[in-house]
Amino acid sequence: MTHDPRPLIARFLGPGAVEHGPFGLLGVSPDDCGPDRVDAALQRQLDRVAAHREAETPGADDVRLALHAAATQLLDPRVRAHLVERWRPSYAAARAAGAQRTAQQPQATRPAPVAAKPDDLDRRLREREDDGQRELIRVMVFIGAATMLMIALGLVAILAIGSGGAGGGGGAPAARNPTAAPTPPSAQGPDAAPPSPDPQAADGQTEPSADARPSARVATDLVDPRRTLHELRECAKAARGDPNAALPTFDRLVRQLSDWWVRYDPAVRRACDDAVLEVLLAMAASPEVLDAAIESVASHSAAFVAAPGESDKPRARLLPAEVWPVAWSVGMLTRLSRERDVPTRMAVAVSDALDARLGAARPSDQTFESGAAGALRRLPALLMNDRSVRGHVRDSATGATGSTAAVKKWIEACRALASDEAAAERALIEGLEQILTTCREPEEDLGVFEAVGLLVREIRWRAGGAARPRLLDWFRDPRVSDSDLRVVTAALAHGSAAEGVDSTMVFSAGAGPDDRSRLRASYAAAWGIETAGRERASREWADTARAAAAATYPTRPDELLRETAAAARLNEAARLIWRGEGQAAKSLLSDTALAQSLGPNAPPPPAPPVVHTFTIGGRATNWAERYLAAERSIPARLELIAELDRIGRPIDLVTASLLAREAVIGSPIQVRFAAARLAGQLADEATIVHAVLDELPGAPKTASLGELVERITRQRLPRVTDPGWEIAARRALVERLLGMLARGSPEARFEEYALLIADSYLRAASLEVARGAGAAAEGAVLGARSLWSAVYAEAAAAAPVEAAPVPLDMIERRLRGRLSLAEGPVQEFAAHQVSIVEAMAFVISGERPTSARAVGAVVERMQQERRDARHVFEQLLATETAALRLWMIRLGVEEGGAP
Amino acid sequence: MTRLLATLTLAWLAAMPATALAGGHAPHQPDETGAPLAAPAGAAAQRPEWVERRLAALRPERPREYLELGEEIAEQADNPSMRTLARTLFVLAYETSKTAPDGRAAQPAGSSGAAAEGDLRVSVCLALAALTDREHERTWLRAIAASLGWKAGRADGGARRATAAIDPAALDLSNALSLIRIGEGRQAARLLDKPEVAQLLLRTERLLSPAGLTGGEARVRRLMAEWPNCPECRNRRFVRNAEGVRLCPKCGGRPGPRLLQQELLYQLRLESSILQGVQKSWVAQSIVDGGAPLRDLDPDELAKTYSVDPTRTVWRDGAWHEPAAGTRRGAGAAGSR
Structure with missing residues (x-):
């Protein structure tokens, strides 16, 4: 201890x-x-x-x-x-x-x-039980008092909001102008003034009644971050002695942190994150208190979790005061999910909370930043009124609790998290796109109108950045309405940082489909996007693509996967060229480190340690001998287990098997507990996993065994009393050990290439790249799934295309069918990959009707090669090469020609 | 003839599994073969007269008649050759529909379910699915039907197919491998003595070698026999001598055979397969399934899968012939289907 x-x-x-x-x-x-x-x-x-x-x-x-x-x-x-x-x-x-x-x-x-004197012992045992009951009563009283206090605070908040107090997201400084009256874009052209909501909002100070929720959050006052950090550390110390007593303090500090983390210095914020973890670990001795503490962290993002039975009701929009806490809560949960040496109870609670909030979008990179950024990505639409809301929509934009104030909070949080200006711009443009494509029309909803204008003015619209090409996409995107374009272009022309944009480039009220193309061309010309991209990157890409498309397929699985990764990178670059991000494409193509890791002369990866070793001698073996010599002595065995903890890793198989045996069937219970605890801490040792697996057949089914297996496998299993527990436990251990040993196998290189493929797909889908062990499989599926959605949307917008080799509805049905057959992460990726290519073929057949036959030939060849393939990696390469050939058609790269 | 059929079957099965596994078929399939048997000519004696008559009347311009005859035969099929014949008819129904004047024949009156889709290809896939007892094959055929527009009765679109039930002997076999690894051969033997466990090991032994070769079962039994328990320490792991307690010199403190890491890896592959584990990395998945390709949803695969020659669509003299050859008596090699 x-x-x-x-x-x-x-x-x-x-x-x-x-x-x-x-x-x-x-x-x-x-x-x-x-x-x-x-x-x-x-x-x-x-x-x-x-x-x-x-x-x-x-x-x-x-x-x-x-x-x-x-x-x-x-x-x-x-x-x-x-x-x-x-x-x-x-x-x-x-x-x-x-x-x-x-x-x-x-x-x-x-x-x-x-x-x-058994009576004496009974009396003492009863006293202990009474103590426990008294403690339970104390906890219940505390919870009741806390509830009353929360209700009282809520009533105070209602009064404060009703009087137009300075609540809502942290007491915005006086320098801000949270209640700016809405003004339409001051377009001067006769056709340029977009219809806008009433510019004279009835009352910029009046809080909309629709948003007066009894539970509306009121932010705390800003406290010196260092003081919050200090208090958190003191709280951790107090929690070790009395977790119950420390809980209210923890709640208060967590609230402070969630309300103001955006304004913290990043280093201080990270220190606060560590301190929060320290408090939670200190509370681990009391499971109920630990649960309450985790809930205290998670409750700030409860808005992400739909209440049961309310899916058919209009969603309440997030208020400004809730924006930062939501992001902090999800970020903190993500940070906590990284920890391994935590009680299983805590790990499970954190994982469940994250699943409820982010689901499949849980970042593989388990940092605060990735979690908070993931939450922020989902927020923009939630800051606006639900599409089904009727009435009061005008008022909901203004005031300290209005959606405009919420968007400002969101912008500030994005900037706080962004690593650089480019990342910030990407976040803002994606948020703007989300509002444009999922929220009400700006002409119907003042909040949307103001949010669009605000974001357009915030974005820098830098050359080479993500914003400019995205705007060009919107002219072709059916999800972005004419009304959206009017408001966006008006804001661009008046008051934004965009260069080369004037009032003649505002989408007019009476514009038709042709005007979208015309205006798009104007912006492309003003910003020199497509021509510049083609000139700088296409030539290099074309040469590389022609060579890759003409190459003979290798035969070895690792070579097949390597070539697939190379083709995926080329396809990623092609997409960047198509979007006008020529500079980014050039950087990708010229990334020498990437090129070297993919080339045939790539250095072999460092040999991973062989994990299944059997050695005699050394400190660990000496330990095993002394442990066996201790025979039934409890103190000696406990001391030796503690000594093993200090010996350090790696743990050889003799020692591991002995420890595992003690953890599983050791006697008495205190030795078993101590061995199980240490074995759980050594869960990253393959020898431990192996030893526990092999001890399982003879192990008594106890709760501690169940916990040990969960801890080692990092999976939630049924209760040990469940008839299916043994199979589930064995399966989980086999999976874990197989995954660990696979990294030491000759096939280990597959993972490296899989990660490159995953990253290409994730970047193409504008997602964060994969991080951490095991991230490749998950990342590849996530990236492919996201890219499929994007390409399918493109195809749906282009439909109908009579000349397409595969009809769109059949493409979707085939994907469902393939997924029903897919076993394992590779086949699941393969299913999405081929559907992406089929959808691309659909789109390109529509864009270039004269090339429809060539497109059909590419798809036919791909299908034949896939049918003939004897290994799934052959299928992956055939499909990725087909995508490359389609990109060549789309970009006009033909044999011996240049774009 | 039955004995000849059995002999030919065994010989063909012995030759098939290694290539089938190397070709990427999903491991742990009860039946390694991917194609029906070629019915020897002698099976003609088992076909009723009405079947012969109806076969002879089939013409490639009328694909639905192939389907209807196949359905009637499938209903009454009580031996492998008749089931094979039904399959062949289904596949030929599909193949002939591609070139027939009216491939998508109007549905028969009163039809419902899949036939209501008006697409003979869907009917073919569903008919084949009804005829197989292999879950993976059934899933594949139903997925093809769904991709052609068939709407399943229950929502299974996009979701992973329902996991097949785990073989009840899987846990015992997996436990037996663990017991062998820790030198408890006697306990392992009690599990492997169970007939269903022994059978499962025989069926899946190819997973124990990277090349899908046989011999895995023998190796497991040999290890088990070599290590009933440690002869020196009886699995206590230590011996006591004049110097005190020392690790057992025979087993070194850890009873059991010394496995190379690769051998352990393939044992785990077998266990993962029979316990239906889900791998979380590409490399682990590749080790478990040997890089099995994703089966595609192309009905054009049916002929290859069921070893049907799509050019031989006319029945004559107990065999299928090409239409042009079929009209000339005695011309052309007779396919023995």
Whole structure:
């Protein structure tokens, strides 16, 4: 134990047990502490712990270890003599003073209470139960009081909002102008003025009644971040002693942090994140308190979780005061999900909370930043009125709780998280696109109108950035309405940072489909996008693509995958060229590190350590010998387990098998617990996973075994009493070990190429690249799935295309069918990959009717090669090469020609 | 003839599995073969007269008649050769529909379900699916039908197919492998003595070698026999001598055979397969399924899958012939289907 165990000891054994060192702990007198007496006392105290309601908790384990350590001390004659000399005076004084103790009053001839006075033990056990019940009552009273306090605060908030107070997202500084009256874009052209909501909003200060929710959040005042950090650390210390008492403080600090993290220095914020984790770990001894603390973190993003039975009701929009807390909460949960050495209960609760909030969009990179960014990506539409809301939509934009104020908060949070200006621009343009494509028309909803104008003015519209090409896409995107374009272009022309845009480039009220193309061309010319891209990058791309398309397919699986990764990179570059991001395409093509890792002369990866080793000798083997020599001695075995924790990794198979056996079937329970705890901490050692797997057939099905397997496999399993538990546990262990050993196999290189493929697809779908072990499989599927959605949308917008080789509805049905057949992550990726190509063929056949036959030939060839393939990697390469050929057609790259 | 059929079947099965596994067929299939047997000419004696008559009347211009005859035969099929014949008819129905004047024949009156889609290809796929007892094949055929527009009775579009039930012997076999690895051969033997467990090991032994070769089962039994338990320490892991407690010199403190990492990997592959594990990395997945390709949803694959020659669509003298050859008596090699 690394923390003060005294509160724990007092909880299980009474306050008297923390006095007088080991004598109080064991309940023996310094005057009568022979070996027999000590053994009897040890057993008695262990029985008391075992009879406690929390006997199965880690806290109980800690108390057991303390008892054994105390017994070990008193069984050593020299140590005993020293301790007797030290504690006898105070023990005698306390006894003489008649202090009230719950420890025994030992006398030389009186036998141990358990053996001689069962009534006495029963009474003490009842006292312990009463203590536990009193504690439960205290907790319930506390929860009730907290609830009353929250209701009171809510009432105060209602009053504050009703009077137009300065709530809503952190007390926006006076320099801000949160209640700007809406103004239409001041387009001067006769046809340029877009219809806009009433420019004279009735009352910029009046809070819309539709948004007056009783539970509207009121932000706390800004506190010095360093003070918050200091308080969090103090809270962690307090929580080790009394988790219950620390909980309200934790709630308060978490609220402060969630309300204001955007304004924190990133280093201080990260330190606060670590401090939050420290508090949670300190509360781990009390499962109920831990649950409440995790809920305290998660509750700030409850708006992401749909209430049951309310899916058919209009969604309430997020208020400004909720924007930063939502992002913080999801970011913090993501950060917590990275931790391995945490109680399973906590890991499961965090994982469940994240699944409810982000679902499949959970980032593989488990950092605060990725989680918060993921939450922010989902927010823009949630800041606007639900599409089905009728009435009061005008008023909901203005004021301190209006959607405009919320968008400003969102912008500030995006900038705080962005690593650079380019990332910030990407975040803002994606947010703007989300509002344009999913929210009400700006002419119907003032909030949308203002949000669009605000975002357009915030975006820098830099050359080479993500915003300019995205705008060009919107002219072709059927999801972006004429009304959207009017408002966007008007804002661009008046008041934005976009260069080269004037009032003649505002989409007019009476414009038709041709005007969209014309205006698009104007913007492309003004910004020099497509021509510049073609000139700079296309030539290089064309040469590389022609060579790749003409190359013979290799035969070895690793070579097939390597060529697939190279083709995926070319296709990613092609997409960038098509979108006008020529500079980005050029950078991708010239990334020498990437090129070297993909080329045939790529250096082999460093050999991963062989994990299945069998060695004799060394410190670990010596440990195994000493452990076996300890035979049935509990103190010796506990001490050796603690020593193994200090020996360090790696753990060889002899040691691992011994530890696993003890963890699974060791006796007595305290040894089993200690071994299981250490085995759980060593869950990243393949030898441990292997050993636990092989000990499973003979293992008794206990809750601790279930926890150990969950911890090792990082999977949630059925209860051990469930008939399917054994199969689920074995399957999970086999999967885990197979994955670990696979990294040491000759096929390990597959993972490296898989990661490159995943990254290409993720970037093409504008998602964060994959990070961490095992990220490739997940990332590849996520990227392919997202890219499929994007390409399918493109195809749906282009439909109908009579000349397409595969009809659009059949493409979608085929995907469903392929997914029903797919087994494993590679086939699942392959299913999406081929559907993407079929959809691309559909689109290109529509764009270039004269090339429809060539497109059909590409698809036919791909289908034949896939049918003939004997390995799934052959299919991947055939499909990726087909995509490359389609890009060549789309970009006008023909044999011997240039774009 | 029945004995000849059995002999030919065994010989063909012995030759098939290695190539089938190397070709990427999903592992742990109860039946390694991917195609029906070629019915020997002698099977003609088993066909009723009405079947012969109806076969002889088939013409490639009327594809639906192939389907209808196949359905009637499938209803009454009580032996493998008749089921094979039904399959052949279904496939020929599809193949002939591609070139027939009216491939999408109007549905028969009163039809419902899949036929209501008005697409003979869908009917063919569903008819083949009804005839197979292999879950994976049935899923594939139904997926083809769905891609052609058939709407399944229950929503299964886009979702992973329902996992087939795990073989009840899978857990015992997996446990037996663990027991062998830790030198508890006697306990492992009790599990492997169960007939269903022994059968499962025989069926899946090819997963124990990277090349899909046989011999895995023998190797497992040999390891089991070599390690009933440690002869020196009886699996206690240590011995006591004048120097005190020492690790057992025989087993080194960890009873059980010394496996190379690669061998352990393939044992895990077998266990993952029979327990239906879901891998989380491409490399692990490749190890488990050997890089099995994703089966495509192309009805043009049916002929190849069921070893049907799509050019031989006319029945004459107990065999299928090409239409032009079929009109000339005795001309052309007779396919023995």
